[in-house]
Amino acid sequence: MTPPRKPSAKSAARHRELVAEIARHDELYYQEDAPVISDAEYDALLRELEELEAAHPSLVTPDSPTQRVAGRPVSSLTPREHRRPMLSLSNTYSREEVLEWFDSVRDFLGDSADAALFHIEPKLDGVALELVYEAGRLACAITRGDGRTGDDVTHTVRTIGDVPRRLTGDDPPVLLEVRGEVVMTHANFAVVNTAREEAGEELFINPRNLASGTLKMLDPRVAATRPLDFMAYGLGACDGFAARGHAEAMEAVEALGVRTTGDLSLRGTLEEVLAHHDDLLSRRGDLPFDVDGTVIKVDDHALQSRLGERSRSPRWAIAFKFPAQTATSVVREIQLQVGRTGAITPKAVIEPTYVAGVTIEHVTLHNKDEIERLGVKVGDRVLLERAGDVIPKILQVTEDGGGEPFVMPDRCPVCDTPVVQDSEEVVVRCPNPACPAVLARRIEHFVSRAAMDVEGMGGKLVAQLVDTGLVTRLADLYTLTQEQLEELPRMGETSARNVLAGLEASKTRPFARVLFGLGIRHVGQHVAEVVADRWGGFEALRGASQEALEDVAEIGPTVASSLVAWLQDEDEQAQVDRMIEAGLAPATPAPAATGDGPLAGRSFLFTGKLERMSRREANEMVKAAGGRLVSGVSKNLDVLVVGEKPGSKLKKAQELGIEVLEEEAFLELVRGGDS
Numbered sequence: 001m002t003p004p005r006k007p008s009a010k011s012a013a014r015h016r017e018l019v020a021e022i023a024r025h026d027e028l029y030y031q032e033d034a035p036v037i038s039d040a041e042y043d044a045l046l047r048e049l050e051e052l053e054a055a056h057p058s059l060v061t062p063d064s065p066t067q068r069v070a071g072r073p074v075s076s077l078t079p080r081e082h083r084r085p086m087l088s089l090s091n092t093y094s095r096e097e098v099l100e101w102f103d104s105v106r107d108f109l110g111d112s113a114d115a116a117l118f119h120i121e122p123k124l125d126g127v128a129l130e131l132v133y134e135a136g137r138l139a140c141a142i143t144r145g146d147g148r149t150g151d152d153v154t155h156t157v158r159t160i161g162d163v164p165r166r167l168t169g170d171d172p173p174v175l176l177e178v179r180g181e182v183v184m185t186h187a188n189f190a191v192v193n194t195a196r197e198e199a200g201e202e203l204f205i206n207p208r209n210l211a212s213g214t215l216k217m218l219d220p221r222v223a224a225t226r227p228l229d230f231m232a233y234g235l236g237a238c239d240g241f242a243a244r245g246h247a248e249a250m251e252a253v254e255a256l257g258v259r260t261t262g263d264l265s266l267r268g269t270l271e272e273v274l275a276h277h278d279d280l281l282s283r284r285g286d287l288p289f290d291v292d293g294t295v296i297k298v299d300d301h302a303l304q305s306r307l308g309e310r311s312r313s314p315r316w317a318i319a320f321k322f323p324a325q326t327a328t329s330v331v332r333e334i335q336l337q338v339g340r341t342g343a344i345t346p347k348a349v350i351e352p353t354y355v356a357g358v359t360i361e362h363v364t365l366h367n368k369d370e371i372e373r374l375g376v377k378v379g380d381r382v383l384l385e386r387a388g389d390v391i392p393k394i395l396q397v398t399e400d401g402g403g404e405p406f407v408m409p410d411r412c413p414v415c416d417t418p419v420v421q422d423s424e425e426v427v428v429r430c431p432n433p434a435c436p437a438v439l440a441r442r443i444e445h446f447v448s449r450a451a452m453d454v455e456g457m458g459g460k461l462v463a464q465l466v467d468t469g470l471v472t473r474l475a476d477l478y479t480l481t482q483e484q485l486e487e488l489p490r491m492g493e494t495s496a497r498n499v500l501a502g503l504e505a506s507k508t509r510p511f512a513r514v515l516f517g518l519g520i521r522h523v524g525q526h527v528a529e530v531v532a533d534r535w536g537g538f539e540a541l542r543g544a545s546q547e548a549l550e551d552v553a554e555i556g557p558t559v560a561s562s563l564v565a566w567l568q569d570e571d572e573q574a575q576v577d578r579m580i581e582a583g584l585a586p587a588t589p590a591p592a593a594t595g596d597g598p599l600a601g602r603s604f605l606f607t608g609k610l611e612r613m614s615r616r617e618a619n620e621m622v623k624a625a626g627g628r629l630v631s632g633v634s635k636n637l638d639v640l641v642v643g644e645k646p647g648s649k650l651k652k653a654q655e656l657g658i659e660v661l662e663e664e665a666f667l668e669l670v671r672g673g674d675s
């Protein structure tokens with residue numbers, strides 16, 4: 001590398017000028033509240049300074065604005081889309097399941113798995129972040145958000161020492177998206193909380209919450225007082241950056257000046273990787289930040305892309321979580337909660353206790369059987385367990401408090417309707433669809449971010465709408481008026497208008513979100529997406545039979561029956577009709593099955609032993625190419641792909657006159673050729 005040139009007198013003079021000018025604008029902005037230039041012009045000055053200093057590092061002085069990490073506050077966080085979605089990880093606490101995952105990887109890859117090496121790194125318990133470097137310059141930093149869209153937090157990320165504003169080296173990639181975790185060390189956490197305690201302010205529960213709160217602050221000057229660390233663990237979109245595997249990629253990222261998990265990581269065989277997991281577990285308490293397990297990844301990028309991903313997590317990685325931590329506390333009260341499906345769940349209110357990084361005040365007791373099994377009563381001392389993001393639970397009673405045994409009521413604690421119990425279930429339910437608790441939970445679910453994402457509809461408003469009787473069924477939401485809302489306590493004209501605007505905007509959410517939001521039993525986000533992809537809208541779905549539903553590979557008999565029962569429920573359908581009348585018109589984004597992939601619109605099934613790919617890999621190819629999978633040979637099947645020794649499916653397909661392809665012809669078809 002050539003040493004940096006000595007700055008010319010001209011550069012030095014321009015540097016002094018810029019420093020003075022920026023300082024003047026800072027004063028105008030912060031002290032006098034009277035800026036004379038736009039933020040963009042201000043940024044341009046800062047950028048010029050940064051570039052000058054990058055070329056002549058000797059010009060950097062401690063008082064340069066580039067060294068005073070914090071920039072200007074923003075007025076709100078801007079949502080920003082990720083070029084590639086940020087997925088999550090499937091996780092497990094059990095070594096057996098890690099071995100099963102390993103087997104499934106081997107099964108999927110077939111022979112090429114034998115040489116596969118793994119990479120293991122700590123699972124950092126912080127906040128996921130994506131750094132976008134364009135031509136070596138930090139262009140923006142985005143939180144994970146819902147995986148597709150996060151918040152732009154560039155202004156606070158600039159205060160993190162581990163995040164360089166420029167990548168090292170003369171020839172940076174055109175585009176490099178580095179993903180990693182923002183954490184706060186235990187030492188820094190203690191410093192921040194001690195200061196807060198002295199100031200009489202509320203304490204942060206754990207380093208992760210503090211890190212997350214800090215990233216999302218509007219004013220970077222405040223963020224700068226709360227030191228964060230960043231460590232990279234992956235990549236997003238890249239251009240001009242190549243690596244054969246994960247370990248190599250992380251080394252290259254490190255060489256470009258971005259911190260990774262470094263020595264805490266290792267590449268090796270499954271045995272070596274498992275030994276490293278045990279080693280990290282034994283050192284867990286000595287690490288400077290919270291680590292809640294390890295992440296094991298298939299190292300080779302080519303194998304990673306063959307493995308691909310399931311609905312929300314890659315198949316090439318698994319989080320192996322560290323075991324739960326325990327603590328004891330005393331049960332103060334046992335309360336009953338009525339959920340969205342009417343399920344009545346007892347929960348213990350306990351003396352607040354700190355366990356595995358959070359203060360716990362409530363623990364679910366699930367149902368009456370669980371209470372009997374534990375023998376738990378008010379006043380008892382209990383042993384609690386909490387593991388990372390898993391809900392805490394009571395393991396056992398350690399001291400009898402001498403209280404009365406708890407009896408589950410035979411009436412709903414909210415609406416007093418006699419409870420019912422399905423024969424195969426232990427849960428008791430309130431069967432009253434108009435029960436205010438059931439209704440409130442259903443509305444909360446309907447308007448939630450993952451469903452209709454209605455802005456301005458918080459829990460308090462939902463409670464008011466139910467209490468005042470303005471909403472007695474879900475569909476009433478769409479007939480609310482400005483006048484009705486304005487009459488609610490603490491609801492001004494503007495808030496009312498915002499709520500109506502939020503409801504209006506929700507009318508065109510994708511069909512999958514609407515289905516999920518309606519709270520049909522057994523229809524979670526994934527099933528809702530599968531159903532929406534296949535049927536597209538209410539009208540088509542209403543014509544679907546149990547058989548047609550079960551024909552979809554991802555829908556089993558239970559889910560299908562539940563959907564059919566919902567489709568046949570006149571009252572539920574009347575609610576849907578009312579919503580449609582009020583303008584509900586779900587968007588139907590071109591579903592994969594009718595998209596433009598080479599298999600678009602056609603359904604496939606495999607039979608016999610495949611030579612060139614595993615069965616799972618073949619299924620994934622179908623989906624990736626826009627096709628659909630069905631589970632049996634019926635008139636709903638378009639193409640049967642046969643391997644060696646096909647068996648009875650082939651015979652049946654031939655009888656029904658269904659197209660039959662051999663493996664090679666199928667691969668040709670996927671590649672875009674004709675069949």
Ligand code: IVH
Nearest residue numbers: 087088089121122123124128181233295314
């Ligand atoms: S890899 C596609 N590696 O865990 C794989 N994630 O449960 C994406 N996390 O949102 C994740 N340490 O915030 C990966 N070494 C690590 C990690 C890690 C922590 C977090 C990350 C992610 C979450 C997934």
